[in-house]
Amino acid sequence: MISGPFAGLKDSEEGKEQYDAVEPEFVITNLRGEIRDDVFARLNRTADGSGPITAMQMYAAGGRVFVTTFRLHSYGDNKWASQLLDAIIDYTMSSNFSPKYDWHIREE
Numbered sequence: 367m368i369s370g371p372f373a374g375l376k377d378s379e380e381g382k383e384q385y386d387a388v389e390p391e392f393v394i395t396n397l398r399g400e401i402r403d404d405v406f407a408r409l410n411r412t413a414d415g416s417g418p419i420t421a422m423q424m425y426a427a428g429g430r431v432f433v434t435t436f437r438l439h440s441y442g443d444n445k446w447a448s449q450l451l452d453a454i455i456d457y458t459m460s461s462n463f464s465p466k467y468d469w470h471i472r473e474e
Contacts, residue, residue, distance in 0.1 A: 370406040370423070371432075371457035375449055384446040390435040393418030401467045407434075421454075423465040430465055432458050 393409050395418050407421035421434040432454055440447045457463055 369403075370421075370462070371450070371453035372406055372421070374453060384444050387440055387444050388437050388447045388450060390420045390437065392435045393420055394422065394433065394435065395419070397422075397469075399467070404465050404467045407436075422467075423463065424467040424469045425465050426469045430458070430463055431469075432463070 390409060397419065400419070400422075402415070404424060405419050405422045407419070408415075408417040409420050411417045420436060421432075423430065423432050425431070434454065436447075436450060438447045438451045441451050442448060
């Protein structure tokens with residue numbers, strides 16, 4: 367099921383080249399105790415729904431955070447980058463932006 371900022375995005379074959387331009391080169395791994403509702407995108411999702419994370423939300427340092435590894439530097443020039451970043455901004459400004467995962471930053 368597609369949720370969060372990805373729920374309203376349209377998928378089409380004509381946008382494949384533009385989508386490829388935002389595909390993540392990096393992923394989020396080794397996240398202990400992740401909460402599935404807070405993970406919105408994974409790269410190479412496995413049959414059990416796991417895999418490296420490419421977009422998620424969390425609490426960190428007392429605030430709500432949206433983290434993604436999608437390459438959005440072509441905002442304005444790339445349809446997918448523009449739609450995705452706009453959707454992320456809209457989502458994080460909505461009442462639906464309510465992370466459950468609390469990432470405890472270790473203070474040194």
